[in-house]
Amino acid sequence: MPGQKFGPAWFPGLIAVGLILCGALLAVRSPKGVWISFPDWVRSARAVAGVASVVAGLLFYVVAADKLGFYPTALLILIVWMRILGASWRVTLPVAIVATLVIHLSFYKLLRIPLPWGLLERYAF
Amino acid sequence: MLFEALKLVFDPYVLWVILGSAMFGLFVGAVPGLTATMATALLVPVTFFMPPVPAIASIVTATAMAIFAGDIPSCFLRMPGTPASAAYTDEAYAMTKKGQGEVALGAGLVFSVIGGLFGTAVLIAAAPALAEVALRFSSFEYFWLVILGLSSAVFLAIGNPLKGLISLLLGLLVSAVGLDNPAGFPRFTFGNAELAGGLTLIPIMIGMFAVSEIIRGVAGIDKPWEMAQASIGNVFRGMGGLIRKYPWQTLRGSTLGTAIGALPGAGADIAAWMSYAMSKKFSKEPEKFGTGHVEGIIEAGAANNSALAGAWIPALVFGIPGDSITAIVIGVLYIKGLNPGPTIFMNNAVALYAIFIVFILANLLMIPLGVAAIKSAKQMLRAPRELLLPVILLFCIVGSFAINNSAFGVLLMLVFGVIGYLMEENGFPVAPAILGMVLGAMLEEHFISSMIKADGRLIAFFERPIAGGLGILTLAVLSVPLIRAFFRTTMRIPGGGTPK
Numbered sequence A: 001m002p003g004q005k006f007g008p009a010w011f012p013g014l015i016a017v018g019l020i021l022c023g024a025l026l027a028v029r030s031p032k033g034v035w036i037s038f039p040d041w042v043r044s045a046r047a048v049a050g051v052a053s054v055v056a057g058l059l060f061y062v063v064a065a066d067k068l069g070f071y072p073t074a075l076l077i078l079i080v081w082m083r084i085l086g087a088s089w090r091v092t093l094p095v096a097i098v099a100t101l102v103i104h105l106s107f108y109k110l111l112r113i114p115l116p117w118g119l120l121e122r123y124a125f
Numbered sequence B: 001m002l003f004e005a006l007k008l009v010f011d012p013y014v015l016w017v018i019l020g021s022a023m024f025g026l027f028v029g030a031v032p033g034l035t036a037t038m039a040t041a042l043l044v045p046v047t048f049f050m051p052p053v054p055a056i057a058s059i060v061t062a063t064a065m066a067i068f069a070g071d072i073p074s075c076f077l078r079m080p081g082t083p084a085s086a087a088y089t090d091e092a093y094a095m096t097k098k099g100q101g102e103v104a105l106g107a108g109l110v111f112s113v114i115g116g117l118f119g120t121a122v123l124i125a126a127a128p129a130l131a132e133v134a135l136r137f138s139s140f141e142y143f144w145l146v147i148l149g150l151s152s153a154v155f156l157a158i159g160n161p162l163k164g165l166i167s168l169l170l171g172l173l174v175s176a177v178g179l180d181n182p183a184g185f186p187r188f189t190f191g192n193a194e195l196a197g198g199l200t201l202i203p204i205m206i207g208m209f210a211v212s213e214i215i216r217g218v219a220g221i222d223k224p225w226e227m228a229q230a231s232i233g234n235v236f237r238g239m240g241g242l243i244r245k246y247p248w249q250t251l252r253g254s255t256l257g258t259a260i261g262a263l264p265g266a267g268a269d270i271a272a273w274m275s276y277a278m279s280k281k282f283s284k285e286p287e288k289f290g291t292g293h294v295e296g297i298i299e300a301g302a303a304n305n306s307a308l309a310g311a312w313i314p315a316l317v318f319g320i321p322g323d324s325i326t327a328i329v330i331g332v333l334y335i336k337g338l339n340p341g342p343t344i345f346m347n348n349a350v351a352l353y354a355i356f357i358v359f360i361l362a363n364l365l366m367i368p369l370g371v372a373a374i375k376s377a378k379q380m381l382r383a384p385r386e387l388l389l390p391v392i393l394l395f396c397i398v399g400s401f402a403i404n405n406s407a408f409g410v411l412l413m414l415v416f417g418v419i420g421y422l423m424e425e426n427g428f429p430v431a432p433a434i435l436g437m438v439l440g441a442m443l444e445e446h447f448i449s450s451m452i453k454a455d456g457r458l459i460a461f462f463e464r465p466i467a468g469g470l471g472i473l474t475l476a477v478l479s480v481p482l483i484r485a486f487f488r489t490t491m492r493i494p495g496g497g498t499p500k
Helices: A010-029 A045-068 A070-084 A089-110 A118-123 B002-009 B012-030 B036-047 B052-069 B071-077 B083-097 B101-134 B139-156 B161-175 B201-219 B239-245 B247-262 B268-282 B294-310 B312-318 B324-335 B349-375 B377-381 B385-404 B407-425 B431-454 B458-462 B465-491
Strands: none
Touching: A010 B161, A010 B431, A045 A070, A045 A118, A045 B201, A045 B385, A045 B407, A070 A089, A070 A118, A070 B385, A089 B385, B002 B012, B002 B052, B002 B349, B012 B036, B012 B052, B012 B071, B012 B349, B012 B377, B036 B052, B036 B201, B036 B324, B036 B385, B052 B071, B052 B101, B052 B294, B052 B324, B052 B349, B071 B083, B071 B101, B071 B377, B083 B101, B083 B268, B083 B294, B101 B239, B101 B247, B101 B294, B101 B312, B101 B349, B139 B161, B139 B312, B139 B431, B139 B458, B139 B465, B161 B431, B201 B324, B201 B385, B201 B407, B201 B431, B239 B247, B247 B268, B247 B294, B247 B312, B268 B294, B294 B312, B312 B324, B324 B431, B349 B377, B385 B407, B431 B458, B458 B465
């Protein structure tokens, strides 16, 4: 920026120099040959599906919550997560419904967070 | 003033909040994979809507309980409930195997309370005295203080300091996003309105401390938890004898814990590791360590709880967090109008005394509630993870959403959750990154305004007496590992390293 000796680029610039130096040091010091290695859990289908569903479920919430509303979105991802992690339908359904209700009521009613209603706008309370 | 503070604490609403957060803290601490820092991050959205004293009280109580409760699964499952118990998990489990689980749990509880009260006493005594000195600080002193804090975070982190430094720099880079810099110029915003306001820290912290742990929990879902059988009777039996037998160990653990806690970036977990190592080194019977010997549990158990209170000293006086928990707390303090800094003792003295009283109360409350938690440990540890993890994740979503009422917070939480998981799996400590994010703006502000005042002359950073002293101290701390590395490579001193 003109007229400013120590402008807004100074600080990020210093950080960048530091990161380059550290990155170079780390590259020099690290053992050669191994670029990437996987932890043990990738061999468990349930664990892999679980981790993938955590990421996918959160993305789904970001995209869909405003349109669908909190209740359908939350119920859906809870059910998917619980089923993938191995809970039976018999416990999944009641726990998912009660958890969604409790979390919604405590945040919406007690803490006044405007969680989206989406499809259920007409039934909002 | 004391009377007003007492009135603030002994209000039915505040007492209910304390009781509720105590139970929440005990549960979170006792379940492996749920940590004290996570408890704090999850409490923040809830505390948003409380008055200042109950908001801070809930965090103080929940973290104190969680650090103690972390000892419980060590005895039953050989898994630490929080990282702060990891140092003596094997020891505690070995005691259970020998049929002394009762003693291990009792020692964990009693010496947690003693350590917590010790740290609180130091906090109450030291913070106002330090504030007197800090009133005279200018941007030069604050600059050095932040640098000192950041460097101790890097060098005290468990593992490789180089990775700690990279973690710190990444955190500083995150803090540079947005308009909020001395020049008021938009940086790294890509024209996006959400980014112009800077990255909100609470969703990032929920991501790094809660979502990353959930990912780890889901990844390990196939590993069963095997309960060691232990009959738990009166956990206080023989505790008086232990206090008389190990007074020095208790004092040493509490002192070291408070000091490590007060050093920025290092918290209860590092305090416990260092105290356990110290206890073994100075013990008359070091050969017994690792076979189910209570001495190390006493010293490290006192240390991790005293570190909690110690971490509040720099947080309250300078606005520099002593550990990851206070890194989150500082944000809450600002929101509640309790701006940290030396003037907090003039502007908000009553609220501050109320917080001190909560510290004492929480540690005393730990005795009855701790016993109840030990008794119900088997039920808590049987909580089905396939139901628990999804429900906590939904809670994280709502918490991240609540800060700005925007789904962008949830996205931020996911991104930093994955980053946090990958960092920890590859040996990059997360704490320095968090410290960098929290202190980045402060560091830049003091650096740039010092540079402008000094017109670019670096020597000005050493011209004021306190600034000069702090500067030399910082440079000394920074050069220790360099000198050590130099001697190790040129002279080959055997065993020069310090394994952690």
